[in-house]
Amino acid sequence: MTVQIEGVTLHLAHPDELPVRWVGQDEVMRQLLAAWLVLDEHDLPMNPRLLGKPGVGKTTLAYAAARRLGREVYIMQATIDTRPEDLLVTPVIEAEGRLRYVASPLVTAMLRGGICVLDEGNRMSEKSWASLAPLLDNRRYAESIVAGIKIKAHPNFRLVATMNDDASTFDLPEYIHSRLQPQITIDFPEREEEYLILRENLPFGGDEILQYVADFLQLAHAAEERYTVRDGINIARFTMKLRAEGTPLRNALEIAIQQTLGGEARRYGRAV
Numbered sequence: 001m002t003v004q005i006e007g008v009t010l011h012l013a014h015p016d017e018l019p020v021r022w023v024g025q026d027e028v029m030r031q032l033l034a035a036w037l038v039l040d041e042h043d044l045p046m047n048p049r050l051l052g053k054p055g056v057g058k059t060t061l062a063y064a065a066a067r068r069l070g071r072e073v074y075i076m077q078a079t080i081d082t083r084p085e086d087l088l089v090t091p092v093i094e095a096e097g098r099l100r101y102v103a104s105p106l107v108t109a110m111l112r113g114g115i116c117v118l119d120e121g122n123r124m125s126e127k128s129w130a131s132l133a134p135l136l137d138n139r140r141y142a143e144s145i146v147a148g149i150k151i152k153a154h155p156n157f158r159l160v161a162t163m164n165d166d167a168s169t170f171d172l173p174e175y176i177h178s179r180l181q182p183q184i185t186i187d188f189p190e191r192e193e194e195y196l197i198l199r200e201n202l203p204f205g206g207d208e209i210l211q212y213v214a215d216f217l218q219l220a221h222a223a224e225e226r227y228t229v230r231d232g233i234n235i236a237r238f239t240m241k242l243r244a245e246g247t248p249l250r251n252a253l254e255i256a257i258q259q260t261l262g263g264e265a266r267r268y269g270r271a272v
Contacts, residue, residue, distance in 0.1 A: 005151060008101055008148070010107070010111075011102045012108040015073055015108075018063055020060045020063055020064060021064060022065070023196045023197045023200050024197065025061075028050075028061060029061065029065060031048075032048055033065055035182055036048075044140070046181060047159045047161070048160050048180070049121065049163050049181075049182075049183050049184070050062060050160060050184050051163050051185050051186070053165060053166070053188075053228055054164050054226075054228065055230030056228050056229070056230075058162035059075065062115075063075070069115070072109070072113075072114035074106065074109040074116045075105065076105040076106050076116060076117070077120065078120050078123050078128075079124070080125065083127075084128050087128060087132060088103075088107055088142055088147075088151070089146050090102045106118065107144075109157055110135070110151060110153040110154060110157045113154035113157055114156075114157065116157075116159045116160075117161075117162065119161075120163065121161035121162065122170050122172060123164075126176075129172065129173060130176075135153060135159075136180065137179055161180055188221045188228070189229065194214050194217055194232070195211065198210045198213060198214060198232055202236055205237075209236050209239050209249075209253070212253060212269075215270060216268050220268045235260050235261070238256040239253050239255075
């Protein structure tokens, strides 16, 4: 797919297709969808950020909300090395020295009226965020210095940034912080919701294992450990694989917990 902007041909990215479904925590889903609403011709969609510990489902929520609206979804992974041109347009040298301009997932979503999930956005530097400032306010455009073009966002374009609340991330500059509102916080699910998430991700899993892991996670949450349902899925999956190789259930659970999270995590296990 290509589009022409000011005489420059941009090659577009493909949307992401993920086999995920959001389970439970309906309130955060409502908040995210509300932030994207446009109530009047003078209104604009907001650019929410989803904040929470790694593994609590921020990307899953963003993807599921976008699919609920029936939109194409483009996920862009931010890192400490993400440059402004990575966010917008990247030049690629083709045969005979010709330049091919490749649009990022973000720019593709802008042009096609899709939804961009900027994943782990607070791992990016201020320089990269600065290139998005006009997009995140009422101007709703981005300028590619590399391609020499101004790219206007489609009216249906929406953006959400996911952010981890750990120490390995940058603080957002204030002028970006004020453009990424509201902040929607995702916390650990309740026990029944956590069990349903495990069941959704591991429909082939034995109920005894999934119930055990749900109890394990709740005890860890109560002790303010940072273990998440993603860790629980890995524990349950490894336990099932060990069982398939003949390891007794109790031993399989202990091994899976230790080798997924470390020996200290075994304190939150219970007798089987």
